[in-house]
Amino acid sequence: MTVNPHPTRENLASAAIKLFLAKGFERTTADEIAEEAGVARRTFFRYFRAKEDAVLPDHDGCLDRVRELLERSADPADPLAALHRAAHLVLGLYSHDPAMAVRRYELMHKVESLREREIMTINRYQRAFAEHLRRISPEDDLLRHDVTAAAIVATHNHVLRQWIRDGAAGDVHARLDEALGTVTAALTAWPPGDERQEDSLVVVVASAGTPMWRIAKQLRAAAKA
Numbered sequence: 054m055t056v057n058p059h060p061t062r063e064n065l066a067s068a069a070i071k072l073f074l075a076k077g078f079e080r081t082t083a084d085e086i087a088e089e090a091g092v093a094r095r096t097f098f099r100y101f102r103a104k105e106d107a108v109l110p111d112h113d114g115c116l117d118r119v120r121e122l123l124e125r126s127a128d129p130a131d132p133l134a135a136l137h138r139a140a141h142l143v144l145g146l147y148s149h150d151p152a153m154a155v156r157r158y159e160l161m162h163k164v165e166s167l168r169e170r171e172i173m174t175i176n177r178y179q180r181a182f183a184e185h186l187r188r189i190s191p192e193d194d195l196l197r198h199d200v201t202a203a204a205i206v207a208t209h210n211h212v213l214r215q216w217i218r219d220g221a222a223g224d225v226h227a228r229l230d231e232a233l234g235t236v237t238a239a240l241t242a243w244p245p246g247d248e249r250q251e252d253s254l255v256v257v258v259a260s261a262g263t264p265m266w267r268i269a270k271q272l273r274a275a276a277k278a
Contacts, residue, residue: 059100061090061092061096061100062100062111063150063153064090064091064092065086065087065090065092065096065097065100065101065107066107066108066110066153067090067153068086068087068089068090069081069086069089069104069107069108070107070108070153070156070157070160071089071156072085072086072089073108073160073164074156074159074160074163078104078160078163078164078166078167081104083097083098083101083104086104086107105166105167105170108157108160108161108164108167109157109167109170109171109174110146110147111146112146112174112177115142115143115146116177116178116181118142119139119142119143119178119181120181122135122138122139122142123135123136123139123181123182123184123185126138127185127188127189128189129189129190132185132186132189132190133201133205133237133240135185136182136185136186136201136202136205137205137230137233137237139178139181139182140205140206140208140209140229140233141226141229143178143209144209144212144213144225144226144229147213147217147225148216148221148225148226151221151222152221154213154217154221155217155220155221158214158217175206175210178206179202179203179206180202182201182202182205182206183198183199183201183202185202186198186201186202201240204236204239204240205233205236208229208232208233208236209229211232212225212228212229212232213225215228216228
């Protein structure tokens with residue numbers, strides 16, 4: 054998924070992360086970030102409400118694109134396909150600039166307020182994913198929607214963090230495809246209406262005197278059909 058971030062925003066974010074790592078998050082001011090990026094102070098606040106926002110990618114804009122993608126992809130026959138594409142869209146925020154992704158990860162581990170902001174952002178994506186599932190499979194129970202959404206988000210986060218720990222080398226989108234395939238296989242079959250009900254009736258016709266082991270074998274075969 055191609056990401057085209059605004060160059061001024063990217064320059065400010067790069068300058069912010071550089072100064073935060075060098076001077077510390079608390080000791081760095083918005084004025085210093087703007088000066089480092091070669092722009093006016095008001096330009097900083099045109100893109101960011103606070104210093105924390107300068108560290109994270111443009112999640113507000115990405116979340117809008119995710120919701121738009123999900124609204125266009127309401128396919129009850131394959132509700133997870135849209136979530137996979139959305140996960141790749143979010144991954145593109147980081148993978149377009151691997152070096153910055155590594156520096157951002159280093160900084161996140163040093164500043165608790167940034168980790169808290171990241172958790173809040175993750176929850177927003179998870180809610181959007183669950184809402185997508187509820188919209189196209191309203192007959193399904195809410196727990197299943199929430200667990201599925203959480204599994205997709207957790208898979209994305211695991212792949213992203215492991216990729217960064219490995220030096221942000223290689224095709225992270227291929228890694229995500231492989232991981233999502235594994236997780237999707239572990240989830241319950243979709244759509245819910247295709248599931249065999251526990252109280253379904255199986256009838257086996259057998260001649261009088263048929264051994265019980267043979268009847269049991271026929272029952273097992275019928276249950277798998």
